[in-house]
Amino acid sequence: MKCAESLRTQAYFDGEVDAMSAAEIERHAEHCPECSALLQDLQQTRTAIRRDLAHDRAPSELRARITRALDQETAVKSERRSFGWGQSTWRTRAFWVGAFGGIGSAAVAATVAFLLLSPSLDNSMLDGLAAAHVRSLMPSHLIDVASTDQHTVKPWFAGHADVSPVVADFAQAGYRLIGGRADYLERQRSAVVVYQHGAHVINVFSWAAQRTLPKNTTRNGYRMAFWKDRDLEYCAVSDTGWAELMGLVRLLQELGARDAQE
Amino acid sequence: MDEKRGRFEAQVLPHLDAAYRFARWLSRSPGDADDVVQEAILRAFRGFDALRGSDVKAWLLAIVRNCHSTAKKQQQRRAFVPLPEEHDAQDGYAMIATTPDPESVSIIRDQKRTLDRLLSELPEEHREVLVLREIEDMDYREIAAITNVPIGTVMSRLARARAALKARWLKDVEGEAREMR
Numbered sequence: 001m002k003c004a005e006s007l008r009t010q011a012y013f014d015g016e017v018d019a020m021s022a023a024e025i026e027r028h029a030e031h032c033p034e035c036s037a038l039l040q041d042l043q044q045t046r047t048a049i050r051r052d053l054a055h056d057r058a059p060s061e062l063r064a065r066i067t068r069a070l071d072q073e074t075a076v077k078s079e080r081r082s083f084g085w086g087q088s089t090w091r092t093r094a095f096w097v098g099a100f101g102g103i104g105s106a107a108v109a110a111t112v113a114f115l116l117l118s119p120s121l122d123n124s125m126l127d128g129l130a131a132a133h134v135r136s137l138m139p140s141h142l143i144d145v146a147s148t149d150q151h152t153v154k155p156w157f158a159g160h161a162d163v164s165p166v167v168a169d170f171a172q173a174g175y176r177l178i179g180g181r182a183d184y185l186e187r188q189r190s191a192v193v194v195y196q197h198g199a200h201v202i203n204v205f206s207w208a209a210q211r212t213l214p215k216n217t218t219r220n221g222y223r224m225a226f227w228k229d230r231d232l233e234y235c236a237v238s239d240t241g242w243a244e245l246m247g248l249v250r251l252l253q254e255l256g257a258r259d260a261q262e
Numbered sequence: 263m264d265e266k267r268g269r270f271e272a273q274v275l276p277h278l279d280a281a282y283r284f285a286r287w288l289s290r291s292p293g294d295a296d297d298v299v300q301e302a303i304l305r306a307f308r309g310f311d312a313l314r315g316s317d318v319k320a321w322l323l324a325i326v327r328n329c330h331s332t333a334k335k336q337q338q339r340r341a342f343v344p345l346p347e348e349h350d351a352q353d354g355y356a357m358i359a360t361t362p363d364p365e366s367v368s369i370i371r372d373q374k375r376t377l378d379r380l381l382s383e384l385p386e387e388h389r390e391v392l393v394l395r396e397i398e399d400m401d402y403r404e405i406a407a408i409t410n411v412p413i414g415t416v417m418s419r420l421a422r423a424r425a426a427l428k429a430r431w432l433k434d435v436e437g438e439a440r441e442m443r
Contacts, residue, residue, distance in 0.1 A: 007417050010424075014395065016402050041428055049396040052374040053381065058282035062296045066278070066303050073307055074264050127264075134271055220268060 003034040013042045067135060130220045133203040133237040136181070136192065153180040153193060165206050165232060166255045167193050174198065175248050195248065202248055203237035225249050229256035270310050277319045278303070280398050281326045287393045288330040290382050298333055302326040320404040323394070327408060380430045388423035395420055 003009075005028055011017050012025040029035040154167045169177035174197055181192035195202065203222075213226040213233055223245050225236045234252065238245040281302060285295035302325045313321060381389060390409060394400040405420075406413045 007421060010421055011402075011417065014402065014420075042424065045424055045427060046396055048373065048377055049381070049392070052377050054283075054397045056283045056286060057279045058299065059292075059296075062282065062299060063278065065296070066300055069300055069304055070267065070270075070307060073304060074267050131267070131271075134268070 003032055003038075005032065005035055006038055009035040009038055010042065013039055063135075126214065126217065126219045126224065129203070129205050129224060129235055129237055130222050132205070133201075133222055134220075136194075136203060137201060150177060153177065165193060165234075166229070166252055166259060168251075168255050170195070170248070170251050173247065173251060175202075175251065197240070197244065197248070201239050202245055203235075204248065204252065205235040205237065206232045208232065227253060229253065230260060266310060267307075270307055273318050274303070274306055274310065274322060277322050280319060281322050283397060284323050284326050284390075284393060285330060287382070287389055287397075288327065288386065289333070294333065298326060298329045301333075302329040305329065317404065317407075319398070320400060320408055323398065323400070324408045324410075327390070376431075376434060380427060380434060383430065384423060384426055387419060388426055391416060391419045392423045392427065 005025070008017070008021070009025055009029060012022055017025065025035075029039055150167045150169055154164060167177065167180070171177070176196040178194050178196045180194060193204065208231060213228060214224075216223070216225045218224070221239065223236075223238050223240070223242055225242075225245055227234050227249060229252075234249075236245050236249050236252075278299070281299050282295060285298040285302070286292060289295045289298055302322065305328075306322055306325050309325075381392065384392070387409075391405055394405045394408060400408065402413050402416050405416045409416070411419075
């Protein structure tokens with residue numbers, strides 16, 4: 001025999017009733033074995049489902065597909081120039097992403113991507129860098145190779161990106177190396193180094209040197225600092241203040257200078 | 263970056279995991295789910311300007327559901343004959359069950375797998391309300407909007423879905439107990 005109050009009891013369990021009804025239903029359940037058993041069942045089922053089934057995440061391949069599809073959609077919409085970033089295809093290669101799903105926004109990401117750009121593309125390049133920065137902050141999008149060891153990250157790029165950026169753990173200075181990522185842009189393999197710094201985020205991009213660098217600037221609220229080091233150009237993108245951003249830039253420049261002497 | 267794209271990425275893409283989970287539970291196939299989600303995100307982007315209000319997650323899940331039913335109809339029209347509801351899940355189960363080593367036995371008993379299988383065996387209208395309520399934490403009003411039925415129907419479907427899941431769970435536990443003897 002089904003208790004006539006069972007739907008209300010369920011609604012109470014789901015938080016769908018006001019305080020007065022809630023009190024009524026609580027009183028009812030005290031005397032109705034059926035409804036008190038129902039409340040237990042509901043709680044058991046909820047606990048089991050939320051513990052076991054609620055944690056699937058969109059695979060990074062799918063995120064990359066969606067990013068490309070949106071890139072195309074945006075390109076069609078605005079009928080941008082047919083070269084450069086309008087149809088750019090940033091594709092994240094998903095090798096080790098799962099290991100770092102939880103990093104999320106608590107991370108500082110230093111992103112080093114290698115881009116082939118013609119000198120006239122400043123604006124779209126800045127847009128592209130900001131977009132790539134935002135994308136890197138989406139869950140499961142940050143890291144392919146999870147490591148705090150430069151000797152793991154740097155060789156990984158050798159296999160997955162065409163150029164080898166400077167990589168080091170600056171944990172003592174507050175910039176902790178947490179991994180790397182590979183992206184695709186314009187049929188070119190590119191690489192991403194990821195750092196963590198407090199609760200803020202920094203992206204450092206890099207590409208084969210062949211153009212005049214834009215001045216340091218702010219784009220969509222993200223600060224961008226540019227510099228050149230031998231055959232690579234770098235761009236640090238961040239939602240931190242300039243001081244924090246330039247701190248990492250200086251460390252990377254010093255590291256590059258030391259490397260050059262060796 | 264395009265201004266609309268920026269807003270879209272900030273407001274809609276945080277719900278991509280939810281969209282993916284919902285699509286997985288609807289289609290019960292990762293490959294189909296990927297296609298459904300991609301299509302849904304594109305449609306959402308095209309319709310983004312028309313979105314009013316803050317209920318972005320429910321809006322996106324409703325689009326996912328539409329894309330899923332469109333995809334399903336197309337599959338059926340292509341004279342693709344899907345296995346009956348219970349079949350694929352049970353085949354998967356049987357495949358595991360034929361491996362006799364103790365590890366596999368413990369895998370079979372693994373609660374997550376069992377729950378996963380039991381939920382995926384439920385009829386779609388039960389599955390979707392359960393997933394929306396318990397996994398995506400949607401309230402009755404949102405579930406009603408997403409599944410396009412009155413709130414009263416949401417309530418009775420939820421009750422039936424929960425009862426059905428529990429019944430299957432008990433049956434499953436009994437079956438296992440018999441096997442152990």
